[in-house]
Amino acid sequence: xxxxxxxxxxxxxxxxxxxxxxxxxxxxxxxxxxxxxxxxxxxxxxxxxxxxxxxxxxxxxxxxxxxxxxxxxxxxxxxxxx
Numbered sequence: 001x002x003x004x005x006x007x008x009x010x011x012x013x014x015x016x017x018x019x020x021x022x023x024x025x026x027x028x029x030x031x032x033x034x035x036x037x038x039x040x041x042x043x044x045x046x047x048x049x050x051x052x053x054x055x056x057x058x059x060x061x062x063x064x065x066x067x068x069x070x071x072x073x074x075x076x077x078x079x080x081x082x
Contacts, residue, residue: 001074001077005073005074006069007032008063008064008065008071009065009069009071012031013027013028013031013065014027014062014064014065014066014069015064015066015067020040021036022057022059022060022061022064023066024043024061024064025040025043025059026040026042027042027064068082
């Protein structure tokens with residue numbers, strides 16, 4: 001499992017430091033070089049597609065690394081602590 005989580009870290013995506021809920025929109029905005037509020041509105045609009053929008057957001061929430069590199073799913077599974 002540690003190789004899986006290390007590969008997630010190597011992608012370079014991190015949750016944004018200026019977060020409103022989980023930092024997913026902020027992290028996407030930073031990675032794509034877009035306005036953070038534009039990305040947040042697009043993420044919110046994706047919730048109109050219940051399974052895709054909400055499901056993708058929840059998956060990102062569980063699997064996206066924090067700024068320090070820790071991943072919530074890895075913590076739950078007893079792996080690296082950050």
